[in-house]
Amino acid sequence: MRYNGTxxxxxxxxxxxDEWGEPIKAQSAWSEAIPCSIKTNSDNRKGRYEDGEFRQASFTILVECIPFPYNRVKLERMGENLGEYRVMNAEPLTTVGRTQIVV
Structure with a gap:
Protein backbone atom coordinates (compact mmCIF):
# COMPACT_ATOMS: atom_id res chain seq x y z
CA MET A 1 0.00 0.00 0.00
CA ARG A 2 1.22 3.50 -0.78
CA TYR A 3 1.18 5.90 2.13
CA ASN A 4 0.53 9.62 1.79
CA GLY A 5 0.00 10.59 5.42
CA THR A 6 -0.10 9.67 9.07
CA ASP A 18 -7.64 8.70 44.87
CA GLU A 19 -6.93 7.32 48.34
CA TRP A 20 -8.35 10.50 50.00
CA GLY A 21 -11.61 10.34 48.05
CA GLU A 22 -10.66 13.18 45.70
CA PRO A 23 -11.58 12.84 42.01
CA ILE A 24 -8.77 12.15 39.55
CA LYS A 25 -9.17 13.94 36.22
CA ALA A 26 -9.34 11.79 33.08
CA GLN A 27 -6.32 12.24 30.78
CA SER A 28 -5.95 12.00 27.03
CA ALA A 29 -2.84 11.57 24.89
CA TRP A 30 -2.08 10.88 21.21
CA SER A 31 -0.53 7.68 19.89
CA GLU A 32 2.62 7.48 17.79
CA ALA A 33 2.12 8.36 14.11
CA ILE A 34 0.82 5.43 12.01
CA PRO A 35 1.47 5.54 8.24
CA CYS A 36 -1.76 5.50 6.23
CA SER A 37 -3.39 6.34 2.93
CA ILE A 38 -5.77 9.33 3.13
CA LYS A 39 -8.39 10.09 0.47
CA THR A 40 -10.48 13.26 0.64
CA ASN A 41 -14.25 12.73 0.35
CA SER A 42 -15.13 16.41 0.79
CA ASP A 43 -13.25 19.48 1.98
CA ASN A 44 -15.00 22.81 2.39
CA ARG A 45 -12.95 25.69 3.76
CA LYS A 46 -15.60 28.34 3.16
CA GLY A 47 -17.01 28.37 6.69
CA ARG A 48 -16.68 31.72 8.45
CA TYR A 49 -17.61 33.00 11.86
CA GLU A 50 -16.96 36.22 13.74
CA ASP A 51 -13.44 35.32 14.92
CA GLY A 52 -12.18 33.41 11.87
CA GLU A 53 -12.79 30.43 9.63
CA PHE A 54 -13.61 26.76 10.01
CA ARG A 55 -13.25 23.67 7.86
CA GLN A 56 -15.82 20.98 7.08
CA ALA A 57 -14.10 17.88 5.74
CA SER A 58 -14.55 14.13 5.38
CA PHE A 59 -11.80 11.59 4.69
CA THR A 60 -11.47 7.86 4.03
CA ILE A 61 -8.34 6.37 5.58
CA LEU A 62 -6.71 2.97 4.97
CA VAL A 63 -4.28 1.55 7.54
CA GLU A 64 -2.68 -1.86 7.96
CA CYS A 65 -5.18 -4.16 9.66
CA ILE A 66 -5.35 -3.13 13.31
CA PRO A 67 -8.21 -3.25 15.80
CA PHE A 68 -9.67 0.25 15.83
CA PRO A 69 -11.90 0.99 18.84
CA TYR A 70 -10.87 4.67 18.96
CA ASN A 71 -13.17 7.70 18.73
CA ARG A 72 -10.90 10.56 17.61
CA VAL A 73 -8.03 10.79 15.14
CA LYS A 74 -5.57 13.47 14.12
CA LEU A 75 -4.55 13.44 10.43
CA GLU A 76 -1.52 14.78 8.59
CA ARG A 77 -0.89 14.46 4.84
CA MET A 78 2.38 15.43 3.14
CA GLY A 79 3.32 17.81 5.97
CA GLU A 80 -0.12 19.50 6.12
CA ASN A 81 -2.10 19.13 9.34
CA LEU A 82 -5.60 18.14 8.19
CA GLY A 83 -7.11 18.41 11.66
CA GLU A 84 -8.69 16.36 14.41
CA TYR A 85 -11.83 14.35 13.59
CA ARG A 86 -14.38 12.02 15.16
CA VAL A 87 -14.37 8.49 13.73
CA MET A 88 -17.72 7.76 12.05
CA ASN A 89 -16.95 4.21 10.94
CA ALA A 90 -14.05 1.73 11.15
CA GLU A 91 -14.42 -1.41 9.05
CA PRO A 92 -11.89 -4.25 8.76
CA LEU A 93 -11.23 -5.23 5.13
CA THR A 94 -10.02 -8.74 5.88
CA THR A 95 -9.47 -9.84 2.26
CA VAL A 96 -6.82 -7.14 1.75
CA GLY A 97 -5.53 -6.95 5.34
CA ARG A 98 -6.49 -3.31 5.90
CA THR A 99 -8.83 -1.29 8.10
CA GLN A 100 -10.93 1.42 6.44
CA ILE A 101 -11.78 4.40 8.64
CA VAL A 102 -14.25 7.14 7.70
CA VAL A 103 -14.06 10.50 9.46
Missing part, protein backbone atom coordinates in the same frame (compact mmCIF):
# COMPACT_ATOMS: atom_id res chain seq x y z
CA UNK A 7 -2.81 9.07 11.63
CA UNK A 8 -2.68 9.47 15.41
CA UNK A 9 -5.49 8.18 17.60
CA UNK A 10 -6.56 9.56 20.96
CA UNK A 11 -5.81 7.38 23.97
CA UNK A 12 -8.07 8.08 26.96
CA UNK A 13 -7.21 7.12 30.52
CA UNK A 14 -10.13 7.05 32.88
CA UNK A 15 -10.31 9.21 35.95
CA UNK A 16 -11.25 7.86 39.30
CA UNK A 17 -10.95 8.50 43.01
Missing amino acids: LRYEILTEGGI
